[in-house]
Amino acid sequence: MKDQKNFFQDVYDVVRLIPKGKISTYGSIAKYLGMARGARMVGWAMNQAFALPDVPAHRVVNRKGELTGRHHFSNPDLMQQLLEEEGVVIKNHAVADFDHYYWNPQEALDL
């Protein structure tokens, strides 16, 4: 059991583990941390995380694969740009072939 105060740190820790060229979702991360209904909190954590250089917030999208957080970057197009640099194809502000790039912490970290 971990303190909820470390929840944000846990979020950053998981996000940091997302492999290059892969993406994950707010809900999956929240679920992995035991907050199945705390997807919004992951979003809030990301809002604070964009200040942390080691946290690839651009690899976190919503369950539809849309780059909903792009407006919170210094440049709205930066998120898409970073993903494309990693080989992720973006179409209309959303990840094309979402299932192909999807990275599930539950499976990857083998709970």
Added chain:
DNA sequence: TGCGTGACCACGG
């Protein structure tokens, strides 16, 4: 102290 808001999600139609 209470209410509105939000980088969300699940469910039913």
Added chain:
DNA sequence: CCCGTGGCCACGC
């Protein structure tokens, strides 16, 4: 997939 509804937790005023 779209739409409406409810729930979730934290933050700002």
